[in-house]
Amino acid sequence: MYKLRDKYAIAGIGNTEYSKFSGRTVRSLATEACLKAIEDAGLTVGDIDGIVSFNFNDSAPAIGVATEMGIVNAGYAVDYAAGGNGANLITLAAAAAIEAGLAKNVVCFRAMNGRSGFRLGGGRDMSAYGVTQYTAPLGWITYPQAMAMWARRHMIDYGTTEEHWAEIATTFRANALLNERAMQRTPMTKDDYFNSRMIVDPFRMYDICLESDGACAVVITSAEHARDLRQKPVFIMGGAYGGGPSQGDDLFDAIRWPSHSHNCFKYLADDLWGSAGIGPKDVDVAEIYDCFTYSVLMALEGLGFCKEGEGGPFVMGGRIARDGELPVNTHGGLLSEAYIHGFNHVIEAVEQLRGTAGERQIEGAEIALTTAGAMTCGSAMILRN
């Protein structure tokens, strides 16, 4: 169990432009985001003694970014092998490293040329090793194809429909219209959603997130130190990662997963709420990992905002809109802002809790949830101002 309640804080945030073609190396994107986060915190590179990232595709090594920034004491420099589950995992790991005395000020980043470089949706590996030997040769290759299999079972078990997913896609797009960082700023109606191309039935194009070039970074330090720095601290109340039985070898290793109508969040919910000492009703704004529309339902259900199977009805009627009971993905999410592997959700949560989200600001936001991951393993944090 996580025992670091309110002991650590996010003191700085930074991000690059999000685009389809950065024209830059991934390392330079990472370095820019990290330098901005350090500057934002009111620190200098000389204060940084830890650097953490995650990837299982395009990235820049933590030590490479440390080198480009001229960090002299990059003692805790770690790259986690993680995908969508990684964003909160590395942030919690940074806090744990400071608690253990391995570092004092840790910069965490995620950087990729996810559109112009290595495209996660590409599926070019013609030799299928490990668990993919049972999937790729059948033409079951891409992440949309993987997740559509889960989504179908939720439809079968609970009567979930595309109407529920359309509500999610259009809600997040409406939020993105207020976000100058967002890559998708064209209004989307439900007709637009239903008229979008069927990619892998039951998923249409607008059920599937963007592919992006860009980087995000945050600086983690002790709560005590953060209070003396430039920005209003955002405290890490609690967090959890993991996901219960049969997490498997990788994202595609879900053949043995107990039910495709729930994911990792069902299993880490008690740890998450227990660590923070609050419950779902206390959350003012939720930045939920939305690689697909359907993923949002599983996080809402798994974390107890509603019962399993009731996520579809829960999101209807404006409940997750910015003026609803639970504003979700105020930046537009992976679906409409950018795909920086969920790290852009952490940035948005910090801005909401600082009160600096401009037109996107949810008035009086004091507690935020961030999640990362959509299948057998994930991570989540509860942040407060």
Next chain:
Amino acid sequence: MSDTAYAKPLPVPDPESTPFWDGMREGRLMLQRCASTGEHLFPPVTFCPGSLERPEWVEVSGKGKVFSWIVVRHPVPRDIYADDVPYIVALVTLDEGCRMTGNIVGVAPENMRADMPVQIVFNRATAEITLPAFRPVEG
């Protein structure tokens, strides 16, 4: 089509999966079964997670029901799958209790139903590799 022209991903059998792929080539569905727990296991492992014992290989019927399925309509990679779409991939719950993967053949996408009874089909890809598929059967 000659084997050298086979352009889609192919499995690389490993020490755990070789009995499965050998069985497929011979037209037999081989699964692991743990003598202690009685459970059938797929994908293959070296240790049964329930007992930490080494499972045995057994031949099974290849009958099951559709657990979930997708219909791929947008080909990825495009050049390899352009002529195949729409095609169906399913997770099938075998009568023995475990799930396995396979394409679905012999039914139109719009006629797919949850829990539809299916039977394995051995779908030869190359001289070495036969892939699992399933076709609908009367319940």
